[in-house]
Amino acid sequence: MVTILDNRAAKPRPRHPEKAHRPDQEVMRKPKWIRVKAPTSKGYLETREIVKTNKLVTVCEEAGCPNIGECWDKKHATFMIMGEICTRACAFCNVATGIPAPLDLDEPANVAKAVVEMGLKHVVITSVDRDDLKDGGAQHFADVILAIRAASPETTIEILTPDFLRKDGALEIVVAARPDVFNHNLETVASNYLTVRPGARYFHSIRLLQRVKELDPSIFTKSGIMVGLGEERNEVLQLMDDLRSADVDFITIGQYLQPTRKHHPIKKFVTPEEFQSYETVAYSKGFLMVSSSPLTRSSHHAGEDFERLRAAREAKLNAVAKSA
Template sequence: MAIQTPQRKPDWLKIKLPSGNELQEFKELKKTMRTKTLHTVCEEAKCPNIHECWANRTATFMILGDICTRACRFCAVNSGLPNELDLKEPERVGEAAEEMGLKHCVITSVARDDLADGGAMIFAETIKAVKKRLPFCDVEVLIPDFMGNEEALYKVLDAKPEVLNHNIETVERCSDRVRSKAKYKRSLELLQRSKSYKSKIPTKSSIMIGVGEEWNEILQTMDDLREVDCNILTIGQYLQPSKKHLSVEKFYTPEEFALLKEEGMKRGFSHVEAGPLVRSSYHAREQKEAANETLNAR
């Protein structure tokens, strides 16, 4: 695996830092997270949209601690031996969501392969805690693959999230090189099982591009996701978080992302969000609303 110094980013990847009211909103939300000892994937994964999203009072809670049992070659989240399971974490997430007045709450996690159910119980309890405090808040979960554990998946689905998200991350040929332990076909199976078990819960997945994939392979991944009736797709540019991670092999242009969005919509996704800075939870509420409009029109 070739590791290189992070490349110079093209102009369309430049990020405008917040100021004034936006900066104040960012600081307040950060204070809320620290006060309740909560983690966000926005911070841990060094998301380029953190200032924009936090200024709009939206964030993706990262449960089950901040240490992942996997070490994927694209991800900035710390890996190693996780801390003891925090059974009070779901309630704190519910409290924070209520304080923020969220209408769409996204919950994700590190991978916890050390747990028998991969952390599914905590996912379910967190969904319930948010819904108890905010009955009209949509809850979207971005889950790991639970190592193929069907019962763990069903445990999360039984808590009735509004969106079930699991990222396939990359094309099949690059999957083993980019991801740790996760398998391309296992990800597809998870999305298929979700639809078989709870057909009315929209499913969602994400592809990051720029890690060595070919154009036709991106289109094939779209076809594979549609084959398991995945409803929402996000496509974003991979950015190297540090010198230790995979280097960027290509920076796609905004025009190429627009073409990929067209290709996705032609294949029947109810919504496709594609752009250089798009991440799985970027504009998550808008994604769900657009998808619902499309699904209801069918």
């Protein structure tokens, strides 16, 4: 997952000043099923050299992602646009909060160039929250999508967006650019929002995903959550129902890992068996695709999952046609 950031936003700064008021939380020891080997493969080292040579910053490193070795070995890429400073202070997130730099108007072209140079068949575009912008960065998302389409028409595009809360017309701008997958993560169950995601609104996020389908039913929709934040099983099942009511195609479920002692504590390490149970239930509720495991992350295996998602939709349409 390689991330291009506005260089003007990459100045040294204290980490997470907005979380300084939170008391240190005990970091639970990871169970054996969540541990991974240190990355040493040739592909990983090559990607690390690309990152170093081009002075890039990566989501993989910033978030301490456990899948960095696997993803970098395959040269998978998630580009984070609009800088590295977020306007919100979610209790689970390892991205710094503050006043972001102005948008880099060359960024869409630079991202498109990187997609071509890396030969990406599928690319994921994400961003920080930009509540400071009138449209929340919607037009910038659209510009990046259109630039990639022009430079690499065969590349499929997945976006992972903020919620565009109180940004009238923003969603319509992004959908009009026609990404192949529109991903917006709920992150956690509704009862946790005040403590885990205080700047967001659960049902606004549900409505955002539903609105995407209303605007363009051909776009796949996707959402992800973390477990281990104190949620109850019945709350996760209700969340699945809420997503299905919005006609969401794909759900990802992964284990929350506490970035630092200042972040929200891990309440539980969910077992692989529990993740498998969630996957079984999610498929029974009608999701076309489900990824549920301790190491599942929103962009993990995104390219392979997109192909499976497309095949699942085709199979469903064929089944409906045969029964008609």
